[in-house]
Amino acid sequence: MGPICPKGTRRPKVSQYFRMPRILFDDLHHALTAALERLDFTSERASLCARLFAETTRDGVYSHGVLRFPRFVTTIRNGSVDVHAAPMRVSALGALERWDGRRGPGNLNAHASMDRAITLARAQGIGCVALRNTNHWMRGGSYGWQAADSGMIALCWTNTLANLPAWGAVEPSLGNNPLVVAVPRASGHLVLDMAMSQFSYGALESHRLRGEQLHIPGGFDASGNLTRDPAAIEASERPLPIGYWKGSGLSMLLDAIAAMTALGNATHQIPREPTRETGLSQIFLAINPAALTSENEGDAAALDHIADTIIDSVHTAKPADPSQPIRYPGEQTLRIREENLRLGIPVDDSLWQQILNL
């Protein structure tokens, strides 16, 4: 068995973004808000929706930020997204609520749902909102940061159109169903935002465009062999689930929980054309550990200390490659955020003109 994953290898840097013109965050936010207002969003909703797009690019998640804005506009124009629709509560029991997203903008629906889960968790220690009939939430991590900024632990996930074969199958019946897990911490939240496929189709595409192989196998080729060739995986539609059969099983269960709790669509019911992908089911779960802790066992500092010592134990482990620091999920985000706020957000020039002229 040869070395298919060189010591300390990480995903390639998205260095091409740093050759792009940089736009100040406020200018980007303003331009996106204005564009959404021209698409008939109310001012308040335009501002929040624009902020979520701009913050995603600010945080270095280039694939799901401003770069997705043109596709978002397409889904508004083709009727997949109703710019006026706001989520409506369908039923509730205690700390669990079911909401209908009414096919409103996916990021606004998700933000409102996490906000509601946080409110429930403030009152009842934990809160869960199951949302159906919604649209693509863009960067899932946004709702993890949102919860952690409110001092909440969060788990949230979405189903998607079918884009991942179950383990042992050659055609997709599962979604890559991103899962977000967040833990609040004074000196930097831990936020994990991961799809159930080892690589997203976006990552496969950008490797192919750069003429690069993946650094580890990312799926099967047409002959059913594992491959590092992104084009072969795009052609076969057989990306690899994380952990092989494990990620396949987890994707299936996340879909079932979202669809059953929201009484909404499962992956196999969602239109497979990306700009027609609508009617998604999502789960937003917030846990409020400080509510228990401040009561009788100290304060939030005790919780912070736990997160800090976990990170210390990871940071101080012997690295495979001393030039590659060991990082916790979310650690790079703060550095990229600071840099992009200071220097401006990298936005492709033709995309910027497109936004201004929308």
Next chain:
Amino acid sequence: MGPICPKGTRRPKVSQYFRMPRILFDDLHHALTAALERLDFTSERASLCARLFAETTRDGVYSHGVLRFPRFVTTIRNGSVDVHAAPMRVSALGALERWDGRRGPGNLNAHASMDRAITLARAQGIGCVALRNTNHWMRGGSYGWQAADSGMIALCWTNTLANLPAWGAVEPSLGNNPLVVAVPRASGHLVLDMAMSQFSYGALESHRLRGEQLHIPGGFDASGNLTRDPAAIEASERPLPIGYWKGSGLSMLLDAIAAMTALGNATHQIPREPTRETGLSQIFLAINPAALTSENEGDAAALDHIADTIIDSVHTAKPADPSQPIRYPGEQTLRIREENLRLGIPVDDSLWQQILNL
């Protein structure tokens, strides 16, 4: 890139178990109960603890059932497990509770905690118990089946001693932190029980003893190359997290959530000697979708239908190898359970004598 994972490959069958003598379930349960009574368990606690061990082996999870019983006895005798301790509630707010396991038997503590989460979810739609200061829960899947048998969706997880290096590290600072996800369904629950490492140390050991290579890379060798050699991974203590950096991140976050919500130990604080592994932190989360559904949108049949159609969409996908059916998590359990109940539970003869003579 050669084929490192032949089409449709699955994990090797545990065929050696079928050459063992078979003990009827009731006889096994009775013998384990008697042994626990001799170890000073009360009758009721002995019976439940014994049932959880016997059911694990009945369901084919041989590594975490009766085979673990001698090690469990060791942890009682060395004082890691207090047979008389029952969990005690420390604090509560609404649907979230923190309990102290007081180093009681891990499977009894976990069973009581999931039972409490189910009770909370009956009243409030969702319930979460964070348990600290507990012991190894043996088969995590037990608590998923327990919740699903009560009509509940469940997520639960445990931290463990450090046995998994963070991504980019060569020494373990993370646990393999098994995660259990369960969805109830009339014709067979979906239950996923998975560690954050691609293979457990138990699986590595059994491959080594059979002289078999893993069918996919399971970790790094001493030189830092990915390998299928189980002995090389045992020696390096570098098993591979599922999804590489993704499973590493998820393990870290699950540890942080359990330790912070329970205000208990994190992985780095847990003794690394397996028979001294104690003071674990765990999360038990139950969601009650039927509570919302029966209210105003039909009944449990609607929920069952959702799970059924998801499974149909997976079962009917074109298989990579027509001789290898595509399965949902938990599907094999019912077949193995039926067979083991009918023919008897395979138990190694010397282990059986050891139990009888305890």
